[in-house]
Amino acid sequence: MEMDIPTHPRGAKAHGHYMTNDDESVKIPAMMVKEEGFQAVYKAIKSYKWKDEDFLLATYPKNGTNFMWEIMTMLLRGTAEYIKDFKSLCMADLFPVTKLDEDNLFPSPRVLNTHYRLEGLPSEFGGKKTVLVIRNPKDVCVSYFNMESRLPWPKVGHVDGDIKSMSLDNYIKIFLYGKDVPFGNYFDYIDYMWNLRDLPNVHLVYYEDLILEPVETIKKLDDFMGTGRPLELIEQIADATSFDKMQKGKASQGHDNKALLSILRTDEATLQKTLKLMFRKGKIGDWKDTFTVADNELFDAFLDQWQTGKEIPFKYVAHK
Template identity: 70%
Template sequence: METPPHPRGAKAHGLYMTNDDESVKIPAMVVKEEGFHEVKKAVQSYKWKEGDVLLASYPKNGTNFLWEIMTMLLRGTSEYIQDYKAMCMIDLFPVTKLDDKLFPSPRVLNTHYRIEGLPTEFHDRKTVLVLRNPKDVCRSYFFMESNLMWDKVGAVDTCLKSMTLSEYLRIFLYGKDVPFGNYFHYVEYMWALKSKPNVHVVFFEDLVLDPVGEIEKLNVFMETKRSKDLVEEIAEATTFAKMQQGKSTQGHDNQALLSALGTNEETMKKTLKLMFRKGKIGDWKNTFTVADNELFDAFLEEWKGGQDIPFRYV
């Protein structure tokens, strides 16, 4: 069966994030074309600020969850971060606009692109990589993409909203031109960096099951030197239920962000609610059909690049 193109993929818009010499091209996430060009120009001209940390993750791997924890560690607080994470997302908001007034350093910049597809300025920085089992990623990403209602995207939303999970699953497994590139290509490349001293890997499932232990590892890697008491307070504050309640109403009135994303306050409120939906391990079992799971398992069995990755599916 032929894999259908992603409605927001590179075949639709022909835009890519690239490294310095454009030898690596990754299909871009495009909300509006002029906005992407501004974002790419900002990434290409940005000069790294010492003390900042890079959070790397494919969509729906726990980015919001981990960003909050890492920013709390940097700021030495268990209070929810009032600044909105998307402003530090170099894929969506022009990173050159960030300054000490808008979003002070040290800060956690985050990206869904493979590091090889970014300019050299972003290579070899202190980087936290978060991974999640691919079945839950697929399920969560499908929900987000089929319900995310950017007001500038237009008819593309209709294509995604009418798509079934089974149809989307084939795009997730086999699609090459999907925004941010194929999930499995992403994981293979990023997992190969795990032994580098500037890279720390976190599994979403470990963070859910042992938050104190995983946050303490981040505390050591990031050299934030926070107390055991604060680590425990951060773990308590960032349980999914509390994050869902505490974060879903923040950031929707930031006009600089709304303008960059080409959206409005009402749409942003809806989007924020979608970002904090369940955060569970094994939710794929509630929605995959037997045929879906068999197709996924057959793919994973053939996926040589993921054989040594200790994914946890339940």
């Protein structure tokens, strides 16, 4: 029996925009907040010139982007203090990256980050010093559902931009089989990015290792980045970026959000609500407390057919 796959209300069918590579042979459904904002982001990505001292952080949404960006920036700056500069300014999908230098908003060396798989970005973003973070798909699905169903999305195109009324089981179907979703399908992302893992410019990190073995994982990251930080600082960074401390520390930290508010065309209250949803649980195995038996059976049936997933040592529960 053919499965009925629900439509994602923020897919490209609702707004008609895609992120593309140089010749537009690869098109990935764009993440849309406001039309003006996307146009500025798209133009900036197309014209951006990479700085050799910078790093690229590549993650699908809810794969530990905020944690890894904080850790990488701490390593670059040689500190375990939380970064006061606003991370979203370095989000190439959200903020026009050309403004970083034009307006002196976030000087190099820095960590630019993207949720698009790299084949859908201009060639300027290829071959750079890249950190790739991946997380087990069941926890990604649960975390993404909780974020998307709670965020104050604006109307996109002719479709209301939220999924507040969608059930988890329908969301799972979209997550597994949907192609017209912001940033593209998770499994398409992993299929492509997994093939880059052995390139000398790419360092692969498993999200679960950040939780279970933070010192060892950050030490390997430090080696890749060439930042040469002492073990004592690495241990301090690992402690500061443990989930509970990071959640409280970043939530209480003030930022000057004028640049971001301008490009998103939103207000401070909406932005703050959005930011609070970036840190929810960070738990390994949250899917076990969320999925029904039927949900898990549907997911497992998909995973049984996913060839790339058979190569990846995903951790679905919190065991070292």
